[in-house]
Amino acid sequence: MKKVQLLLSAIILFSVYCAQAQEVKAPKFGKGIFDIKGEDDSWSMNLSARMQFLAISEWESEDGNLANPESNFLIRRARLKFKGFAFSPKLQYKIELGLSNRDIGGASEFTNNAPRYILDAVIKWNFYGNFTLWAGQTKLPGNVERVISSGDLSLVDRSLVNSRFNIDRDVGVQLRHHFKLSENFIVREKVSISQGEGRNVTTGNLGGHQYTGRIEMLPFGSFKGKGELKGSDLVREENFKLAVGATYDFNNNAVKTRSNLGSYMETDTGFYETNINTFFVDAMIKYRGFSFMGEYASRDAKDAVAKNADGTATGAIVQIGNGLNLQAGYLFNNNYEVTGRYTNIDLDRITGKGLEQQYTLGVSKFIVGHKLKIQTDISYLSKENSNNQLMYRLQFDVHF
Known part of the structure; x- marks a missing residue:
């Protein structure tokens, strides 16, 4: 842990030294801490940082009454890019590092027991x-x-x-074209x-590999400022x-309960492997302050119940099923936005x-x-099978 902290400190100090050595002015707020380029224009680097502070309160609903209150304060995200x-x-x-506990949690024997x-x-x-090849770890x-x-x-x-069905980050190659x-x-x-097992895995590939294909259509042209993202x-x-857009993802001989996410399905003889298919259809609309996003997700598996060699269930189950998300919002002239989601x-x-x-139901103020x-x-x-819940959240974002 100390070695990593020292490394991060060294990177930041070195970057600041480079910026000062070339007398580079800091960018405008929100555009990064600094933006530098080599004298011969053979390289460039932009460093940015962001943080989210979250306050959250939750209650369970029992016989129409609120009970079992819980509250928490979190540094939800703290990152360098x-x-x-x-x-x-x-x-x-692109290199993005997560520094909050929520960002780096999930260490296990498969990640060398190190923070992620x-x-x-x-x-x-x-x-x-228009062909671009991506290689490394990313979404x-x-x-x-x-x-x-x-x-x-x-x-x-x-x-x-998203939390139940998304396929998140992994290590591999991507080919993109438009x-x-x-x-x-x-x-x-x-x-x-x-690889099919998510980010920062160091123990080699278990099971098979993960294959993903996506197509996107923008019939009325590109959004301003990459607004579709x-x-x-x-x-x-x-x-x-x-x-x-539509995405199909096939994880061959997957060993986790949510394709490349979730927990490993361990058995008395090793790992349970099954083919997992995930399908998404989504849409984004924007017009004069109005925004809409809709998504449908579906996941199935060849055999969702993990079993030991003798056929008994291990208790691990692939989360199969489907989900629908509909969200719409309107941005007023004073930069307040009201958003609803089902x-x-x-x-x-x-x-x-x-x-x-x-x-x-949410309200945002964009400063x-x-x-x-x-x-x-x-x-x-x-x-359906447990108490209903009420949740309130308040979050502050700052991005340099």
Whole structure:
């Protein structure tokens, strides 16, 4: 732990020294701590930092009354991000490090029992035309809500559909391409092959590999400022914009309960392996301050119940089923936004969880866009097989 802290300190001090040595002025707020480029234009680096402070209170509903109150204060996220190009603008890189306990938790024998500091470590090589090859650890081309940064959300955090079904980050390669069907109609294709066990795994590959394909269509052209990757219409699109996407993910001989997430399915002889399929359809709409995002997710497995060699169940079960998430918001001229969300989770009965429905209402104040904002929301969760829950959250974001 101390070695990692010293390394991070050294990186920051070295970066600041480089910036001072070249007399580089600090960028505008929200554009990074500094932005430097080599004298021969052969490399560049932008360093940015962000933090989220979260306060949360929860209650259970028993016979119409609120009971069992719980509250917590969290440094939800604290991160450093380095990005730029090396040798040529066609060879870009990104490194993102998580420093909060929520970012680095989940250490196990499969991650060398070390904190999982690295979120992203990826290079992006635009080797020909509109083709770009990605290599390293980063987000897979999954559902749009997951691809949107946690700092660019309309509500305090992502939906239950994302937490139950998303395919998150993994180590591997991705090939991305885009073309135009007409002057405005844009099509994007993304395929990836990855290890299939999530981020920061150090013990080698268990089971098979994970294969992901996604297609996106933007019939009315690109969004301003990559708005299809942001949760609110902060630029107030003057023309109607739509992005529709679909993803299919196949994890061959997966050994975790949520494809490349969840817990390992260990048996008396090793690991339980089963094929897991995950499918997403999603859409994003923005127009003059109005934003809408909809997602449908579905997951199934060849055999969802993990078994020992003698056929007895281990207790581990793949979370199969489907989910629906619908979210809409409107940004007023004073940069306050009101957002509503409906989420439906219907897991297969073998998981014992059954149907869940969550209703969320949130209010956000954007001081400097997503770079400095305050968000609050309240959610009511209806559960089929347990007590319902009420949750209130307040979060402060600052991004340098």
